[in-house]
Amino acid sequence: MSGSTFGGFQGIVFDAYGTLFDVAALDRVCATVSDDPTAFTHMWRAKQLEYAVLRTVMDRYVDFGQITSDALDYTATCNRVDLEPIRRGELMRAWQELPAFMEVHLALDHLHAAGQRLGVLSNGTRQMLDPLLRHNGLQEYFLAVFTSERVQAFKPHISVYMLVTERFHARMNEILFVTANGFDVAGAKSAGLSVCRVNRAGTPLDPLGAEPDLTVRDLQELVKLLLGDPDSA
Numbered sequence: 001m002s003g004s005t006f007g008g009f010q011g012i013v014f015d016a017y018g019t020l021f022d023v024a025a026l027d028r029v030c031a032t033v034s035d036d037p038t039a040f041t042h043m044w045r046a047k048q049l050e051y052a053v054l055r056t057v058m059d060r061y062v063d064f065g066q067i068t069s070d071a072l073d074y075t076a077t078c079n080r081v082d083l084e085p086i087r088r089g090e091l092m093r094a095w096q097e098l099p100a101f102m103e104v105h106l107a108l109d110h111l112h113a114a115g116q117r118l119g120v121l122s123n124g125t126r127q128m129l130d131p132l133l134r135h136n137g138l139q140e141y142f143l144a145v146f147t148s149e150r151v152q153a154f155k156p157h158i159s160v161y162m163l164v165t166e167r168f169h170a171r172m173n174e175i176l177f178v179t180a181n182g183f184d185v186a187g188a189k190s191a192g193l194s195v196c197r198v199n200r201a202g203t204p205l206d207p208l209g210a211e212p213d214l215t216v217r218d219l220q221e222l223v224k225l226l227l228g229d230p231d232s233a
Ligand code: 2OP
Pocket: 015, 016, 017, 018, 121, 122, 123, 124, 155, 181
């Protein structure tokens, strides 16, 4: 889609983990308990997402902090890691100290300065997300942080995406949802949001029956499509 025809949204809402923040950075803290920190991180994240979907389907909600903790226990047991309480605390705390991807700060700065109304929509809890946004100095950009806690279900359940219309007083397709997670592209598009996929790794789209309206390599590319190239102004 070309920059000249893309825009006019009433709000731009971002997924958190994997989109604004780099979950792969957990490798560093996972290296304190595993010889293969990349595989450990990968299993922890995969189990976290699996448990969120399964608990939503079963209607057995617990919050995302508990899910993350359960996924860590499973991953540790599978890898024969005996987690001491201090290590466990460090691993869990790392979710509140994930780094934002390199271009995120500048991209949000441009969108905010252009008067765009911005939000976050995440499966995480406020207890996880508020310190994470503060840690990265990003909280000032967001008008709203929507979480799964309100509806006691997790993305890609439609009820989570529906949260955004109320605060932005807009129809679903007037809000642009930005995500790097394949399940989230399909979930948001099925719920009726306009969707931008961030494909940093150049991976194929999950075949879940829904296509994004736009795909970009990173948030700076999205900013250029929405606002024009800020460097050429
Ligand atoms: C989120 O932030 C789980 O990455 C997903 O909602």
